[in-house]
Amino acid sequence: MVLNMTFPGKRVAVGSDDLYPVVNAVVRYLKEKGFEIIPVGAIKTGKPEPWPIVGYEVGELVASGKADWGIVICYTGTGVSIAANKVRGVRAALCNDAETARGARLWNNANVLALSGRLVTEYVAKEILEAWISTTKIDESEARNIEMLEKLDREGKI
Numbered sequence: 491m492v493l494n495m496t497f498p499g500k501r502v503a504v505g506s507d508d509l510y511p512v513v514n515a516v517v518r519y520l521k522e523k524g525f526e527i528i529p530v531g532a533i534k535t536g537k538p539e540p541w542p543i544v545g546y547e548v549g550e551l552v553a554s555g556k557a558d559w560g561i562v563i564c565y566t567g568t569g570v571s572i573a574a575n576k577v578r579g580v581r582a583a584l585c586n587d588a589e590t591a592r593g594a595r596l597w598n599n600a601n602v603l604a605l606s607g608r609l610v611t612e613y614v615a616k617e618i619l620e621a622w623i624s625t626t627k628i629d630e631s632e633a634r635n636i637e638m639l640e641k642l643d644r645e646g647k648i
């Protein structure tokens with residue numbers, strides 16, 4: 491069970507445009523689980539940063555392999571997810587509940603988790619992260635759809 495597992499050596503890029511209460515909860519939870527945090531945006535500088543830069547920087551870290559996966563946070567979660575998805579190879583999914591997070595990994599092979607700093611409480615963040623971390627394999631029946639998405643990303647068309 492994920493609650494008993496740790497993930498030493500795994501790197502997660504975590505970026506936010508501001509220091510929402512959920513930011514601390516996310517960073518604390520991931521550290522408890524042994525993840526190495528690569529801080530981006532307000533988490534790094536301690537002050538508000540533009541959400542397009544935060545989404546892009548986390549996306550770059552994931553797409554380049556410097557991070558195993560990423561988390562992006564802004565007030566709604568939308569701006570950072572849109573920006574991260576502009577980076578080739580990034581599949582960012584806005585998940586403000588655990589079932590959406592499970593589906594994003596299972597059916598979309600998402601590699602960046604976007605959260606709303608307004609909506610997501612500490613408890614909900616833990617549920618979301620547990621669902622995300624424990625869903626390690628895609629649903630094979632979705633493999634063709636995921637391949638189509640990757641082609642769209644590479645070539646700009648299906």
Ligand SMILES: O=C[C@H](O)[C@H](O)[C@H](O)COP(=O)(O)O
Binds near residue numbers: 507541564570
């Ligand atoms: O999608 C954008 C995010 O929700 C931002 O966090 C929100 O627009 C606030 O950004 P700013 O602090 O730049 O006004």
